[in-house]
Amino acid sequence: MTARDPILLSGIRAAIVDLDGTMVDTAPDFHVAINRMRADLGLAPLDIETIKNFVGKGTENLMRRVLAVDYAADQAEQHFDAALASYQRHYVAINGEYSSVYPEVREGLAALRDKGLRLACVTNKPLAFALPLLEKTGLRAYFEIVYGGDSFPRKKPDPQPLLQVCADFSLAPPKVVAIGDSSNDALAARAAGCRVLNVPYGYNHGQAVHEIDSDGIVSSLLEASQLISA
Numbered sequence: 001m002t003a004r005d006p007i008l009l010s011g012i013r014a015a016i017v018d019l020d021g022t023m024v025d026t027a028p029d030f031h032v033a034i035n036r037m038r039a040d041l042g043l044a045p046l047d048i049e050t051i052k053n054f055v056g057k058g059t060e061n062l063m064r065r066v067l068a069v070d071y072a073a074d075q076a077e078q079h080f081d082a083a084l085a086s087y088q089r090h091y092v093a094i095n096g097e098y099s100s101v102y103p104e105v106r107e108g109l110a111a112l113r114d115k116g117l118r119l120a121c122v123t124n125k126p127l128a129f130a131l132p133l134l135e136k137t138g139l140r141a142y143f144e145i146v147y148g149g150d151s152f153p154r155k156k157p158d159p160q161p162l163l164q165v166c167a168d169f170s171l172a173p174p175k176v177v178a179i180g181d182s183s184n185d186a187l188a189a190r191a192a193g194c195r196v197l198n199v200p201y202g203y204n205h206g207q208a209v210h211e212i213d214s215d216g217i218v219s220s221l222l223e224a225s226q227l228i229s230a
């Protein structure tokens, strides 16, 4: 089944919102940090569109994709630790500097909150990157809970972080909607038994967002809030 025109979602008591590609356009941060790392390793820069297709499955996967551009698997593995350390150093130094909050994110979060929904952010970004970014963008205060890609043994598309939010809120998964930009978010939500809406403007591994199995595509978090009711 593919994503269809969004439907009204009723009986919803909480929303789990993704970070990269859903609330914040972080590709420019990834672009700068990755190319500084690549320069450290003596590698040529990559363009931002290539990097967008690599984002979404956490930092380790991102490093593997970036190294696979130049190296065969065994060589890439040899360079992995140095690449990761360099990347983390560069990312922390610029986290949020080149990123921007997408349109209607603050309005959408405020509207969801005003409807009485509880809000959690679940990202595959490491928590040490996610929390400072949420603070810098002024989004942290909307969320009761923030989980990162390293908060649990398994990250999205595994349902584990979403199921933990449901447990934290004492809510059955069908009363919770996940909102994200990628198939990771939808697969995690479906596996958890949550509802799911996708935004079309983020990073979906180079795949068309219409191919994602979700409850619909919304143009923004504000539109999502208009389709969700308690």
Ligand SMILES: O=C(O)COP(=O)(O)O
Binding pocket: 018, 019, 020, 021, 055, 056, 057, 058, 059, 122, 123, 124, 125, 126, 156
């Ligand atoms: O950093 C990533 O891999 C993607 O993070 P996200 O889950 O917030 O989209």
Ligand SMILES: [Mg+2]
Binding pocket: 018, 019, 020, 021, 022, 056, 180, 181, 182, 202, 203
């Ligand atoms: Mg995302």
